[in-house]
Each structure stands twice: as structure tokens, then as C-alpha cells.
Amino acid sequence: MTRYRRYRRTGGTYFFTVNLADRTSTLLVDHIDTLRQAFVQTSAERHIIVNAMVILPDHLHAVWTLPECDADYSTRWRLIKSRFSRTVGTRQPRSASQVAKQERGIWQRRFWEHTIRNECDYNAHIAYCWGNPVKHGLVARAADWPFSSIHRDIKAGLVNADW
Numbered sequence: 327m328t329r330y331r332r333y334r335r336t337g338g339t340y341f342f343t344v345n346l347a348d349r350t351s352t353l354l355v356d357h358i359d360t361l362r363q364a365f366v367q368t369s370a371e372r373h374i375i376v377n378a379m380v381i382l383p384d385h386l387h388a389v390w391t392l393p394e395c396d397a398d399y400s401t402r403w404r405l406i407k408s409r410f411s412r413t414v415g416t417r418q419p420r421s422a423s424q425v426a427k428q429e430r431g432i433w434q435r436r437f438w439e440h441t442i443r444n445e446c447d448y449n450a451h452i453a454y455c456w457g458n459p460v461k462h463g464l465v466a467r468a469a470d471w472p473f474s475s476i477h478r479d480i481k482a483g484l485v486n487a488d489w
Contacts, residue, residue: 411432
């Protein structure tokens with residue numbers, strides 16, 4: 327079996343994509359408060375600076391910066407995913423491997439990550455988060471999607487509401 331190796335940099339900034347196993351599901355937005363609570367609880371235990379985030383029905387994108395002495399984003403995602411799954415309580419069809427590992431079959435295994443390399447890369451991934459609901463045809467303007475950090479950044483004056 328191939329061993330997947332992730333690049334880790336303490337205090338680094340990373341872009342993530344995390345998917346549900348069922349890409350036709352709306353579980354994330356149907357249970358948005360549960361997902362938010364999983365993030366809040368995990369962030370309280372293991373600090374996360376959320377630079378940008380967008381939650382879509384079947385996947386999410388996030389840009390995080392970790393503390394200077396820390397590069398363990400995998401544990402954070404494991405905690406968020408498991409807390410969400412336990413609270414939602416639903417089970418999806420599962421493979422023998424998922425049953426053996428006591429997985430509920432809600433999430434795709436693993437996640438996709440990209441280490442942010444510079445300011446241009448950072449800006450591009452922030453814009454990707456904000457623009458993703460438009461890309462998927464869910465809204466006409468990024469600010470019309472309710473589950474996005476763009477609203478926080480508009481309030482802070484960091485981005486124009488017509489972005």
C-alpha cells in the first residue's frame with residue numbers, strides 16, 4: 327500500500343478540501359450548527375486561525391493558520407469529522423473496511439491539503455473559498471451564500487460586499 331506523505335510546516339498556513347462520502351448529500355448545510363460546534367470545540371482544544379472557510383452541501387474548503395509550534399492539522403480534522411459524525415448520528419452504507427474501523431461512512435477518508443507558499447497563493451485560495459458557491463451554481467454572488475467566512479471579512483472591511 328502506498329503511504330501518503332503530507333508536507334507539514336509548524337505555524338504554517340494551509341488550504342483544505344474535505345468531502346462527504348456521498349457527494350449528492352446536503353448533510354453539511356442540513357446540520358450546519360452541528361458542524362460549527364465541532365469546529366468550535368476542536369479549536370478550543372487545539373487552536374486554529376480560520377483565515378477563510380466555506381461550507382457547501384457536500385464538501386467544505388478552508389484556509390487555516392496553525393500556531394507557531396504546531397503542524398498537526400490531521401488531528402484537528404479527525405476530531406472535527408468524528409464529532410460531527412457522532413452528533414449527527416446517521417450512518418451511510420459502509421464497506422467492510424469502514425465497519426472494521428468503526429467509521430460511520432459519512433466522510434471521505436482523508437482530505438486534500440495544500441501548503442500556502444506566499445501571499446499570492448494565499449489570496450488565490452481565499453478567493454477560491456469565497457467563490458466556490460458561485461462556481462457550483464448555488465448563488466449568483468459570493469456574499470449571497472450564508473455559510474461562508476466572506477461575511478466576517480465584509481463586516482471587518484477586508485473585502486467589498488460586491489466581491
